[in-house]
Amino acid sequence: MPVQSSKVADEGTANAAKARDECRALLDSLNKVTGCYKHLAIGVGGSSDCSNLRDELRRTRERSQDLAGLIRNKLTALLRDRNLGREERAEMERLWVIFSSNLESFQVDMCKVLELGQGFPLSVAKKPLIQTGVSGGTSEVAARALSVQNIAHDTSLDVDNLELDELEEQIETVDRMMENMEMKVNVLRWTVEAKGDAYHSVISNDASSVALLSAEEEMRGSRCCDRERCLVSMLFCTVALIAVVLSVCVVNLA
Amino acid sequence: MACLAKMEKVIVAMQDPDIGIKMKYQKLLITAIPHAVTGTDIVEWLLQNLSISEEESLHLGDLIVKYGYIYPLKDRKNFVLRADDSPYRFQTPYFWTSYKWPARELDYAIYLAKKNITRQGDLLDYEKDSYNLLHKRINHTWDFVVMQASEQLRAAKQRRKSDRIVLDCQEQAYWFVNRPPPGAINIMESAPKRNNIHTTKVKLKNSAFYKREIEYYKKALTRSRVKSSLSLEGFVKRCDQYLPHDPIVSGCLPCNPWITSGTLFWTLNADIVTIPTRLRVERWAFNFGELLHDPLGHQQFRYFLEREFSAENLSFWEACEDVQYGEQSKVEEKMEAIFEQFLAAGASKWVNIDSKTMEKTLDGLQIPHRYVFEDAQMHIYMLMKKDSYPRYLKSDMYKSILARSIVPPETKKRSFLHPFLSSMVPFLRWHRHSNPGSAQMFYPKDGDGKGKDMTVSQLCRFSHPMANLGVFTGPNIPIHSEDAPSWSQSSLPSFCPGILPAATSPSCSCTDPKSLPLNTDEVSLETQDYTNLEDTKISENKGAEAEEDEFGWTTRC
Numbered sequence: 080m081p082v083q084s085s086k087v088a089d090e091g092t093a094n095a096a097k098a099r100d101e102c103r104a105l106l107d108s109l110n111k112v113t114g115c116y117k118h119l120a121i122g123v124g125g126s127s128d129c130s131n132l133r134d135e136l137r138r139t140r141e142r143s144q145d146l147a148g149l150i151r152n153k154l155t156a157l158l159r160d161r162n163l164g165r166e167e168r169a170e171m172e173r174l175w176v177i178f179s180s181n182l183e184s185f186q187v188d189m190c191k192v193l194e195l196g197q198g199f200p201l202s203v204a205k206k207p208l209i210q211t212g213v214s215g216g217t218s219e220v221a222a223r224a225l226s227v228q229n230i231a232h233d234t235s236l237d238v239d240n241l242e243l244d245e246l247e248e249q250i251e252t253v254d255r256m257m258e259n260m261e262m263k264v265n266v267l268r269w270t271v272e273a274k275g276d277a278y279h280s281v282i283s284n285d286a287s288s289v290a291l292l293s294a295e296e297e298m299r300g301s302r303c304c305d306r307e308r309c310l311v312s313m314l315f316c317t318v319a320l321i322a323v324v325l326s327v328c329v330v331n332l333a
Numbered sequence: 334m335a336c337l338a339k340m341e342k343v344i345v346a347m348q349d350p351d352i353g354i355k356m357k358y359q360k361l362l363i364t365a366i367p368h369a370v371t372g373t374d375i376v377e378w379l380l381q382n383l384s385i386s387e388e389e390s391l392h393l394g395d396l397i398v399k400y401g402y403i404y405p406l407k408d409r410k411n412f413v414l415r416a417d418d419s420p421y422r423f424q425t426p427y428f429w430t431s432y433k434w435p436a437r438e439l440d441y442a443i444y445l446a447k448k449n450i451t452r453q454g455d456l457l458d459y460e461k462d463s464y465n466l467l468h469k470r471i472n473h474t475w476d477f478v479v480m481q482a483s484e485q486l487r488a489a490k491q492r493r494k495s496d497r498i499v500l501d502c503q504e505q506a507y508w509f510v511n512r513p514p515p516g517a518i519n520i521m522e523s524a525p526k527r528n529n530i531h532t533t534k535v536k537l538k539n540s541a542f543y544k545r546e547i548e549y550y551k552k553a554l555t556r557s558r559v560k561s562s563l564s565l566e567g568f569v570k571r572c573d574q575y576l577p578h579d580p581i582v583s584g585c586l587p588c589n590p591w592i593t594s595g596t597l598f599w600t601l602n603a604d605i606v607t608i609p610t611r612l613r614v615e616r617w618a619f620n621f622g623e624l625l626h627d628p629l630g631h632q633q634f635r636y637f638l639e640r641e642f643s644a645e646n647l648s649f650w651e652a653c654e655d656v657q658y659g660e661q662s663k664v665e666e667k668m669e670a671i672f673e674q675f676l677a678a679g680a681s682k683w684v685n686i687d688s689k690t691m692e693k694t695l696d697g698l699q700i701p702h703r704y705v706f707e708d709a710q711m712h713i714y715m716l717m718k719k720d721s722y723p724r725y726l727k728s729d730m731y732k733s734i735l736a737r738s739i740v741p742p743e744t745k746k747r748s749f750l751h752p753f754l755s756s757m758v759p760f761l762r763w764h765r766h767s768n769p770g771s772a773q774m775f776y777p778k779d780g781d782g783k784g785k786d787m788t789v790s791q792l793c794r795f796s797h798p799m800a801n802l803g804v805f806t807g808p809n810i811p812i813h814s815e816d817a818p819s820w821s822q823s824s825l826p827s828f829c830p831g832i833l834p835a836a837t838s839p840s841c842s843c844t845d846p847k848s849l850p851l852n853t854d855e856v857s858l859e860t861q862d863y864t865n866l867e868d869t870k871i872s873e874n875k876g877a878e879a880e881e882d883e884f885g886w887t888t889r890c
Contacts, residue, residue: 110477114484121500124426126368173476180439180477191434195426207348210356210368211425212499219491273475307363 095157095167102153102174108226109146109178113185115139115224118217120188124199125211133201135221136192137242142225143185144249150178151260158264169271176271179260186253193246337400337430343393344402344423347378354378359406359420364495369406369420376416391416399520401430404506412509412517422499428507430521436511439478442467444508446482459514574619578612586610587741601741604628611738618726621718633734637725645682646713646721649675653710657703665701672698676709686712 116139122132157163157171199208347354359369372394379390395414397403398421405412406420414421445464448456456464468475489497513519577583590598601610609629617624624630638644652675656667675684676694686694690708697705725731 107480110480110484111488114481115488118485118488121425121427121503127496176474177477177480180474181481184439184481187434187437191427194433199426207345207350207353209344209348209423209426211503212359212366212368212422213425213496214367215493215496217492220488223488223491268473271473273472 092164095163098153098157099167099170099174102150102157102171105146105150105153106174106177106181109143109150109181112139112143112146112224113181113188115220116143116185117188118220120192120195122213122217123192123195125209125213127211127213127215127217128199128201128208130201132217133196133242135217137245139221139224140189140246140249144253147178147182147185147253147256151256154178155260155263158266172266172271173274175264175266176268179257182253182257186250186257189246189250189253193243193250196243196246337432340397340400340402341429343379343383343397346382347375348423352382357420359422361495361498364498366495366499369422370403372415372417372419372421375403375414375421399510399518401428401506401510401520404502404509406502409502409505410509410514412506422502424506425503428503430510432521432523432526435521436508438467438471439474441508441512442471442475442478443481443485444504446478447486450482450486457514463512578616584743586612586743588744593744595744597741597744601739605632609734609738611735611740614731614735614738617731621714621722624722624725633730634721634725637728637730638721640730641721641724643721645675645684646717648682649684650710650713650717653706653713656706661703664703668698668701668705671706684709684713685716 116136119132119136119139122128123136154171154175158168158175163171199206346352354370354374356368356370358365358367375394375397376387376390379385379393380387383390383393385393391414394403394416398405398412398414401412402424403414403421404424406422408419441463445456445460445467448460449464471478489500492500509517511521580589585598587597587601588595590596602613605628613627613629617627617630624634635644635647638647649671652667652671656664656671659667674680674682676686676691677683686709690712694706694709
């Protein structure tokens with residue numbers, strides 16, 4: 080009997096571990112999508128604003144909401160489970176805090192998008208967009224967030240109005256979701272300790288992008304276009320090498 | 334905030350393809366980023382399109398920059414509009430300054446985390462401090478902060494280079510405005526905001542909400558209101574009546590004690606004096622409340638009633654007041670005493686109350702509490718007011734005291750003199766003017782109604798213990814009940830120094846030789862005024878009783 084119960088216990092912990100990992104993965108993707116949503120929201124009303132942007136916003140939002148729903152169900156199920164061990168519980172609570180912060184940010188962004196969208200309607204030709212200097216497209220960002228290769232925009236839809244109509248309801252939905260969450264699970268935020276850098280992956284390897292991002296800080300141009308410079312210098316080197324090789328061959332031949 | 338909405342309109346107008354500002358290109362080493370404007374362009378556009386002067390357009394432009402709608406590209410740490418070639422760019426609407434969506438700590442933490450990662454720890458001092466502080470404060474959600482920061486950085490990498498530069502500039506400008514470095518102007522600073530929950534949440538309009546609204550409006554409909562024409566009329570009448578008595582507007586005879594440090598005013602207006610001041614005696618004629626609440630008036634009225642053999646009314650009233658405002662422990666015994674003295678059949682000082690009220694009072698005596706005698710007291714009060722009070726005003730007693738009353742001559746402003754001398758002055762003055770009753774009603778030269786409708790009434794009066802018996806300021810002119818309590822409240826703190834204005838009361842400035850010839854005219858005018866006042870008061874007394882019941886007594890809580 081004891082053997083069996085330990086087996087059951089092992090299974091139980093295995094299940095819990097699996098659930099936990101799933102949660103983490105889902106949370107990661109939620110994080111990605113909300114980050115993308117915020118990035119897209121910054122463009123609303125600016126010079127890069129167009130129906131494509133609104134469409135991407137809509138899709139990202141829908142994706143966020145689906146993910147949020149999934150995570151909520153999983154996390155509430157796990158946290159309401161009385162048999163959860165103390166460490167497990169701490170971990171779950173940490174994930175919970177991350178999840179609710181995510182949702183809060185997402186909700187604020189949604190409200191802002193609603194307001195800005197109403198303030199800068201695309202369909203009305205009279206109201207010009209603010210010339211912010213941003214000219215590129217945002218499709219790549221959205222594609223990455225939605226984990227698709229390419230986003231195909233449906234230009235026939237009147238995305239503008241569609242989005243805004245739905246947005247209000249969706250804000251309400253998220254609002255209610257958050258309230259429900261708070262009611263069902265009582266997580267004491269101040270008891271949660273952040274794990275620090277061990278959990279998430281830090282980007283720091285990409286030195287060239289770092290240099291690029293700080294480009295406008297010093298407009299001296301000395302650190303300005305390192306990447307281009309690297310490429311150019313590499314090209315130069317290869318050309319020089321080829322020239323040397325050729326000359327050597329010529330010399331040898333001659 | 335209204336100014337933000339206006340600025341936003343200006344910004345949007347600037348974008349107009351026809352009349353908007355001409356955009357230039359910002360040339361960086363390899364890329365050229367569009368939509369840059371120079372300072373001169375901005376100033377000129379404002380000048381032309383808003384039809385304002387150059388100075389104003391410069392100032393307006395500067396404000397727009399300070400509020401973060403336009404950010405400088407060259408001198409990033411200094412948000413100042415320079416009317417030269419320096420380039421500026423427009424801020425994206427997401428980052429516009431807003432009181433509805435203030436910058437959150439969480440967002441700031443994410444921004445600092447991003448900066449920390451990209452610059453590998455090289456933050457400015459105040460940023461480092463903020464970072465550490467935030468790390469401590471929102472430590473429970475720090476994982477989220479770092480996750481989001483890295484995610485946003487990754488997302489930004491997908492954009493083209495020029496866009497990335499612009500996005501970075503935008504965010505930096507936003508945080509410069511919303512979390513300014515120490516020493517820079519914080520435009521987000523404002524007075525404490527009222528906690529208006531309606532602006533922050535999407536309101537849930539369900540049935541409970543509407544039910545509450547309906548209840549509220551139903552109650553509001555049944556509230557009794559006075560027409561503003563009536564209440565304002567009453568207000569004006571009252572102001573006119575009390576105008577000469579207001580020390581701020583009409584000056585304080587003999588001199589304002591707060592300004593000249595002479596206590597003559599208080600001495601002359603002490604509770605019980607043999608020779609009262611004219612103003613004080615005249616005031617008794619305004620309404621019954623004034624008479625009762627002035628200690629000297631009260632005493633005089635009592636003498637009058639004793640002559641008329643109706644003093645028990647006043648005694649009863651006083652006793653009831655005592656019960657209402659006295660100690661809780663003594664209430665029962667006081668009630669017993671009152672019953673024996675005034676209400677029992679064959680009592681020594683039996684008061685004449687109508688049968689209904691008597692029944693009610695006797696019933697109420699079973700359960701002793703403070704307000705048992707309220708109805709009876711009210712009845713007696715009205716009796717005195719309707720009956721004895723007018724007779725008193727017509728009586729010889731009143732007239733003689735009015736004749737005896739003095740108008741203290743005004744002293745010269747001698748605040749810098751020896752205080753002994755200043756107290757001597759009135760007597761010196763009396764020698765000079767043979768006519769001691771000279772009515773030097775000195776009206777201020779400017780005659781400006783400073784609109785002080787709240788009378789800072791005779792200060793010394795309120796040192797009397799009677800004053801604590803709820804300043805019954807029951808006006809007999811129908812004013813909205815709300816006026817009365819505010820008036821009574823404002824008169825109570827009048828005895829702390831500083832309430833009387835530091836601004837010099839004009840009457841205490843040097844006497845005007847012009848005022849002297851007014852003597853004889855003033856006297857006759859005065860008596861006329863007095864009789865007029867009396868008549869009006871009595872007629873109003875009769876006409877406006879109902880209101881006084883409502884308003885007069887209910888001011889006391």
